[in-house]
Amino acid sequence: MACEERLLKTVSKAGRILLESGAEIYRVEETINRVLNCFHVEEGSAFVTPSGIFVSFVSEGKTYSKVVRVTSSSLNLTRINEVNQASRDICGGIIDLDEFEKRIQLCSRRELNTPKLDRWYSAMTAMAFAVFYGGGLWEAVGAAIAGFGVNCAQKYFAKRRINSFVAIGLCSVLIVLFACCFSTLPLPFQRDTMIIGCMMLLVPGLAITNAIRDSLAGDYLSAITRATEALLISVSLAVGAGIALSLWLLGGGH
Amino acid sequence: MLALQILAGWLGSLGFALLFKVRGSNLFYASFAGFISSFIYLGLVDLYGVYTSIFLATICFALYCEIVSRIKKATVTTFLICGLIPLVPGSGMYYMMLAFVSGNMNEAGLIATQTLTIAGLIALGIILVSTFVKFYPGVEIKWSYKYYRKKDM
Numbered sequence: 001m002a003c004e005e006r007l008l009k010t011v012s013k014a015g016r017i018l019l020e021s022g023a024e025i026y027r028v029e030e031t032i033n034r035v036l037n038c039f040h041v042e043e044g045s046a047f048v049t050p051s052g053i054f055v056s057f058v059s060e061g062k063t064y065s066k067v068v069r070v071t072s073s074s075l076n077l078t079r080i081n082e083v084n085q086a087s088r089d090i091c092g093g094i095i096d097l098d099e100f101e102k103r104i105q106l107c108s109r110r111e112l113n114t115p116k117l118d119r120w121y122s123a124m125t126a127m128a129f130a131v132f133y134g135g136g137l138w139e140a141v142g143a144a145i146a147g148f149g150v151n152c153a154q155k156y157f158a159k160r161r162i163n164s165f166v167a168i169g170l171c172s173v174l175i176v177l178f179a180c181c182f183s184t185l186p187l188p189f190q191r192d193t194m195i196i197g198c199m200m201l202l203v204p205g206l207a208i209t210n211a212i213r214d215s216l217a218g219d220y221l222s223a224i225t226r227a228t229e230a231l232l233i234s235v236s237l238a239v240g241a242g243i244a245l246s247l248w249l250l251g252g253g254h
Numbered sequence: 255m256l257a258l259q260i261l262a263g264w265l266g267s268l269g270f271a272l273l274f275k276v277r278g279s280n281l282f283y284a285s286f287a288g289f290i291s292s293f294i295y296l297g298l299v300d301l302y303g304v305y306t307s308i309f310l311a312t313i314c315f316a317l318y319c320e321i322v323s324r325i326k327k328a329t330v331t332t333f334l335i336c337g338l339i340p341l342v343p344g345s346g347m348y349y350m351m352l353a354f355v356s357g358n359m360n361e362a363g364l365i366a367t368q369t370l371t372i373a374g375l376i377a378l379g380i381i382l383v384s385t386f387v388k389f390y391p392g393v394e395i396k397w398s399y400k401y402y403r404k405k406d407m
Contacts, residue, residue, distance in 0.1 A: 022274075024331065076275040077332045084329055118273060125269025131262035132292065133345060134255075192352070196345045203342045205270065209335050212377050216384060234347055242351040249355065 003097070004041070004059045010101045011035050012066045014083050015046065015053045017108055021076040021083075024210050025050060026217035031087045035100075038091045050225045075206060082107045115155060122151035122201055130197030138189045142182045143197040146175050150201055165236040168202050172240025175199060180248045195241070204233040256296060263292025263340040271336045280332055283322050287337025291315040295341060308341055308372055312379025320387045334380065343372040 011032050018028045028048045036044030036057050044057035056065035086103040089095045095103070126147025130139045150171050157167035175198045183191040207230035215223035267288020268281070276284050291311045298307035319333035346369030353362040 023329070027329070075273075077271075077329070077335075078275050078277045078280075081280070081328045081332060085327065088327075121269050121272040125266050125273065128262045128264075128266035128269060129340075129344075132259050132266055132340060134259065192348065196348050199348060200266065200339065200342070200344045203339070203344050205335050205339050205342060206274070208342070208373070208377070209331055209338060209380075212380050213331065213334075213384070216381055238347050238351045241348055242355050245352060245355045 004057075004062075004064050006101065007036075007039055007041070007097065008055060008057070008064045008066050010097065010104055011046075012053060012055050012068050013108065014087065014104050015048065015055065016068050016070055017079055017104065018083050019048065019050070019053060019070045020073050021079040022073060022206055022210070023080045024213045024217070024219075025222035026214055026219045027080075027084070028053065029219075031084065034091050035087050039097075048222075050222055079107050079110070082110075118155075119148050119151045123148040126150070126198045126201055128197075129200040130194050133193050133196050135190060135193035135197060136188070138187045139194040139197065142179065142189065142194045145182075146178050146194070146198045147201055149178065150175060150198060165232050168233055169236040169240035169243075171202055172199060172237045173244040176241050176244035177248065180244070180253055184253075199237060199241070202233070202237055204230040207233065259296055260289065260293050263296070264289040267292075267336040267339055270339050274335060276332055276336070280326060280328055283326060284333050284336040287315045287319055287322075287333045288340050290318050291337045292340040304368075305371065305375060309375045309379055311341060312338075312376050313383055316380045316383035317387075320383060330384070338376065338380075341372075341376055343369045346372065 014035070015028045015032050018031060019025075025048050029046045032046035032048075032053075032055055033044060036046070036055075041057040041059045045055075047054040052070055053068040054065070055068075056063065058064070083104065086095070086100055086107070090097070090100045123144040124147075127140045127144040130143035135143070153171050153174055154167065157170065162170075176195055179191050179195045179198070182194070183189050207226045211223050211226035211230060214220075214226060264285055268285035270288070271281050271284040291314070294311035294314050295307050298310060301307075302310075315337040316334065319330055319337055323330040323333055346365055350362050350365040350369060353359075353365060
């Protein structure tokens with residue numbers, strides 16, 4: 001009997017890790033369903049939305065079910081791959097439930113978070129995109145500084161639990177204001193290139209990808225949610241830039 | 255300059271892969287998707303214009319992602335996100351706002367339409383590729399049900 005409880009706990013934990021790490025909704029559902037199916041429980045089914053997981057199955061006449069609400073999310077593609085591999089192994093009969101449980105535990109505990117390094121990664125990304133959009137040395141330098149700052153600002157906003165759209169808008173304001181101030185320096189400098197390079201950091205790449213892949217899998221509810229998220233992020237990026245630009249123009253800059 | 259831009263596209267996707275916590279050898283394969291998309295996009299944009307080059311670049315990198323995800327046994331998303339980033343019309347969004355703020359409504363509307371078209375083309379390319387690879391037999395990763403596992407529970 002205890003085995004069913006354990007199975008329920010483990011699959012919902014696996015689903016939770018997947019959802020938190022930014023997996024597509026259909027992948028979460030499919031992983032839970034396949035693991036349940038390979039234990040031959042009856043009526044095993046999972047219903048996943050971007051903010052919660054519902055798992056339920058019947059075993060020996062008793063119904064087991066669990067609801068998991070997922071609020072936080074921290075992008076982590078490595079964890080998705082690890083959970084995916086573990087579920088594939090358990091369906092292939094390579095590992096048993098104990099081993100599966102152990103690997104899921106390991107995944108959830110494993111922290112790849114490197115906040116200090118993240119700032120440098122984001123500086124590097126902003127610099128690269130400034131060059132990608134045709135910038136020279138000074139645009140790259142400015143974008144790298146702004147990219148570093150944006151990552152710090154994002155972490156700060158996340159800590160203060162500020163709504164992500166507002167946070168992205170504020171980051172966009174910061175980028176544009178910084179670029180405008182930077183462009184007053186007597187340097188051969190194109191403001192627009194630097195701003196675009198930096199704004200690429202905030203572009204909703206994951207939301208777009210997940211929206212496409214979920215709509216392909218026929219999960220239109222989640223696809224619409226992700227597409228709305230992507231649209232809102234883009235709008236708040238643009239609005240933030242617009243506010244900062246008009247402020248700058250009002251203040252007499254050009 | 256072009257070579258530098260392409261390398262910058264590679265470096266940019268590498269940065270995104272690092273931020274998305276891709277680790278190990280997948281890091282190289284994921285950033286290489288960004289290299290492919292920026293190489294094809296920048297190489298063709300002067301010849302064929304923005305739309306065609308974006309579409310061709312999307313088809314190529316999506317195909318690469320589907321292949322490499324099956325070889326590396328990792329999720330397609332890992333590679334898709336990193337390859338997609340250099341093509342995302344971030345500049346369109348900014349120039350639209352710039353035109354909007356300077357009171358140039360016609361231009362703002364035009365750039366907004368272009369930006370949406372590019373986003374749609376990227377989506378279309380990815381959808382096309384991931385649908386058509388399903389027609390090719392043998393590429394689906396097999397899940398096996400042959401082990402009866404009830405007793406192990």
